[in-house]
Amino acid sequence: MAKVVAVANQKGGVGKTTTAVNLAAVLAKRGFCVLLVDADPQGNATSGIGVQRGSFRKGLYHAIVLDEPLSSLTLRTEFPSLDVVPANRDLAGAEVELVDMERREFRLREALSAVEADYHFIIIDCPPSLGLLTLNGLTAAKSLLVPIQCEYYALEGVTELFDTLARIRRIHNPSLSVEGLLLTMYDERTNLSAAVAKDLRDFYGQQVFKTVIPRNVRLAEAPSYGKPIIAYDPQSKGADAYTQLAKEIVDESQSAGSGIGSAAVLGPNGRPTT
Secondary structure, three states: OOEEEEEOOOOOOOOHHHHHHHHHHHHHHOOOOEEEEEOOOOOHHHHHOOOOOOOOOOOHHHHHOOOOOHHHOOEEOOOOOEEEEOOOHHHHHHHHHOOOOOOHHHHHHHHHOOOHHHOOEEEEEOOOOOOHHHHHHHHHOOEEEEEEEOOHHHHHHHHHHHHHHHHHHHHOOOOOEEEEEEEEEEOOOOHHHHHHHHHHHHHHHHHEEEEEEEOOHHHHHHHHHOOOHHHHOOOOHHHHHHHHHHHHHHHHHHHOOOOOOOOOEEOOOOOEEO
């Protein structure tokens, strides 16, 4: 079964979508079969992985609101073992339409259950809010990855997110764990970045990833070309950082006995066997 990781933070602009896209791409490059689920109506993960806006008619909205099979909505990407469930403006209506539905918090989990066996990792890019779409992402996930920008305002939202995590564990998803807190937009030239990193590590300890994502021009440019950083500039510091992050996650998964191998074996169709 796939390891389902929700990338979430109710604060915008912290590198959430950048992390979801690039982590998915690096895992796929390592030979794992990966599904990237764009659960944000802005659709930035969709365009960031190379799917042009307007090039598809159906997306995640049709799965969680209209009960269409997720397998019929997935799109292939330039990486042979990376698929994406796209999102567009239709998904914005889901927040309203889900309110009156039965088991509204479990719609994404139920949609993913039919395809979990086909992937090693499922990465969910949640919107920058704590609404029903994010709640669906956290209820469907096995673990939560929290990108945190290296500034003091970003620290304030962490407590609120962990309060939400506690409620979700209690009511909807008792097995949800913390994959880790990820420091993003780290600028080694400033004392502020170092101070925020120290505060987080002092308070949260081993829950903070060793890997730090630097503030990097090439990393910021890549989405405008519809490419993850390892395809846009594989020699950049951003590419190195996300490669290290993927290694951390895979190593931790292996040590925890999750069944994730060190690499997948490519089948005759060019896709990894699960």
